[in-house]
Amino acid sequence: MISPARSWREFPQRYRLEAAKCAGCGKVLYPPRVKCPACAGTAFETIVLPREGKVVTFTVVRVPPAGFTEQSPLPIALVELADGVRVMVQIGDVADPAELEIGMPVRLEFRRISWDGEAGLIFYGHKAVIAR
């Protein structure tokens, strides 16, 4: 469980879409972590990710967990950004998940959310919206 105070401290980092690039093996971690899962390295360079990308694959959660029920159905996508980095994000502003297609262009925008796969509970983050 992550406290609201910690979420607040992480706010600027998340707003700028910063990621950590491992000095040892070059793997890009988003969200940043203290230890590289690929080589166990602990030295990182901060990089800013591009906002443009495309949907690699997606899933639609039709029975979201508690706290997310107002967002049902909840589309979640693996997005490949312009520099090749892949991030798992919610897709926002989709009235009907049938609109979604693999390969469609999206842009990451900073939105209020209530889900994060790896960092635990946070209240704001990036969502992918369809780039029209």
Ligand SMILES: [Zn+2]
């Ligand atoms: Zn590494």
